[in-house]
Amino acid sequence: MAQDFALTPSAHLDLATLDELLRTKARVVLSEEARQRIEECYQYLHNRLDSMQDAAIYGINTGFGALCNQVIPTEQRQQLQVNLVMSHACGTGEEVPAELVRLMLLLKAQSLSYGHSGVQIGTVQRLLDFYNRGMLPVVYQQGSLGASGDLAPLAHLCLPLLGLGEVNYEGYRLAASDAMSLFSWQPLTLEAKEGLALLNGTQFMLAYAVHALLRTRRLLAAADVIGALSLEAFDGRPEPFDERLHRIRPHAGQLTVAARIRGLLGGSELQQQPKTAVQDPYSFRCMPQVHGASRDALAYVQQVVETECNAVTDNPNIFPEDDAILSGGNFHGQPLALALDMLAIATAELGSISQQRTTQLISGQRGLPPFLVAEPGLNSGLMIPQYTAAGIVSQNKQLCTPASVDSVVSSNGQEDHVSMGANAATKALRVVQNVEQLLAIELLNATQALEFRRPARTSAALEQLVAAFREKVAFVAQDRVLYPDLHAAAAFVRGYEWV
DSSP, X not given: OOOOEEXXXXXXXXXXXXXXXXXXXXXXXXXXXXXXXXXHHHHHHHHHHHHOOSOOOTTTSBOOGGGTTOBOOGGGHHHHHHHHHXXXXXXXXXXXXXXXXXXXXXXXXXXXXXXXXXXXXXXXXXXXXXXXXXXXXXXXXXXXXXXXXXXXXXXXXXXXXXXXXXXXXXXXXXXXXXXXXXXXXXXXXXXXXXXXXXXXXXXHHHHXXXXXXXXXXXXXXXXXXXXXXXXXXXXXXXXXXXXXXXXXXXXXXXXXXXXXXXXXXXXOHXXXXXXXXXXOOHHHHTHHHHHHHHHHHHHHHHHHXXXXXXXXXXXXXXXXXXXXXXXXXXXXXXXXHHHHHHHHHHHHHHHHHHHHHHHHHTTTOXXXXXXXXXXXXXXXXXXXXXXXXXXXXXXXXXXXXXXXXXXXXXXXXXXXXXXXXXXXHHHHHHHHHHHHHHHHHHHHHHHHHHGGGTTSXXXXXXXXXXXXXXXXXXXXXXXXXXXXXXXXXXXXXXXSOOO
């Protein structure tokens, strides 16, 4: 059984740690440091509220958004927070996938653990209770503008803390109140500021960013390996990967990809054979430059995402040590919105160049039969998977229209610039899913084409990949129904241990 993981504000939460937590399903607890910080902030806030006269502090004793000038009497402060959560649960569209809801719970607890939000320890603990038990609130994908936090999705995430809304638990969809009764949990009573602390924040778009980035890092590795296999099947040349070329244009990603491809081609019989073509098409020759640029872009995305994983993103923020409560804009999603748009574009390029390699492989060049089948005409072979790939690439172009350049005024002009980071998040994940299928189609074609080079063999590393793929997808000797093969190939790309 996995060891407990403690949320510790002074420790950096990185992508690798999150990946490990999600895979092992380790129980997450609050460290003593987190408990102390949360308690000190909560006590400071309530001492401050008890001692102040009529001073207005946004969201604590005032209304929200355009209603920020409406002062709320002391006896109505708890109801104010409950009303906030209920009124903001306006999500629509498809449900957020379970693994992303788990991430939202964890990331919200992490953000509150720094002790700048004024919440009770019990509130953060209940988020972790839901996470650890796998009791996942029903959250919807549409409703956030990505500016005053992910308000609607986070409202749905936190409704069940109050015994409201719905959850998915062990395969059943239940009323939150019924699910909580299984563990004798009582609905929380929200104190001043708590509803706002729960709803302000970027945890919806951040969960998507973490999830998409983890999947995309696998695609970076897969693209190099599958691209190298396609080069071998196409009888491509080794010179474009010579280290000397890349030393004189030393982008980090380019250097990395060139080195990886040189390593993947090491010991290949096919590379020792005389080459008839003087140059290869760009989709083969420029893999270091294209794959490498995506690597560099995604390194920036990772830096932004990890910074956000270690950030406080609600409002206002409380600084007990300075006797200060400051209202600002840490909930604004612009850093993530820009990064998510970049993630989509950088990932889409891996798919775009992959589709071009697929097109070259089926073109009947360099001794390969048209559409990679022995009896073309009677058999269409792998003609139509390329159509599928082309359609997916075209869709990716549409999905890569940046969301972050858009803004719509909301809350009667009080929230007059929004990031649209939530839209950037959901479409970025669709791009990642699409590219998994595009690389799968290339792999199907590359392994097929390689059979026409036999008995010559490629490198040991690439032959190992071919053997593993052949356990899932057989050689296409004559026409058959292909969609199961495409689905199996995509599952292979998602699950194979790429190096």
